Amino acid sequence: NAGVTQTPKFQVLKTGQSMTLQCAQDMNHNSMYWYRQDPGMGLRLIYYSASEGTTDKGEVPNGYNVSRLNKREFSLRLESAAPSQTSVYFCASTTDRSSGNTIYFGEGSWLTVV
């Protein structure tokens, strides 16, 4: 049982390049999330998906797009990477956003934009 799996774990991009972070969960969870974690700022929500076929903006969506490919997979795309997007990215999932269930995280993707 892998839980939440993210790829790649490390990536270096040049400014202006694009890339997609992949995320998959095997817990049959409905809701999936993408967060970024920066020193002194905690985890900030980029986008979330309450169910297959729906996506919504979080706190810091600018510069990102997402796709909820199916119930298991939720990808995050940087169309034109900027140095300000250097961060650690975490994918997460929960069973049901209305019942107070706990949120489970992947291992993280370390992205550096130069």
Add this chain to the structure above:
Amino acid sequence: QKEVEQDPGPLSVPEGAIVSLNCTYSNSAFQYFMWYRQYSRKGPELLMYTYSSGNKEDGRFTAQVDKSSKYISLFIRDSQPSDSATYLCALHSGTYKYIFGTGTRLKVLA
């Protein structure tokens, strides 16, 4: 005002000490409270989950919630070097929104 405040530390304690980690929050709508442990270069992992005020114990860990004061705590008894990590508090109101503290870095010295 931030929705949740957490002292970033670092907090250094000797092995065997009792550790107290705390968060304060401002929005009384939060009903569910969690503590996560995050090792270096890893994702946050759930330690404790509580609902409503009171204490919850799990082994060496005790989570305490005081909703009237908007204050949550995590106590670690008999701390071990393997407890060295960053501890994040998290609050949830029952919607999509989870609010995380910035984390307290703990180092337990052998």
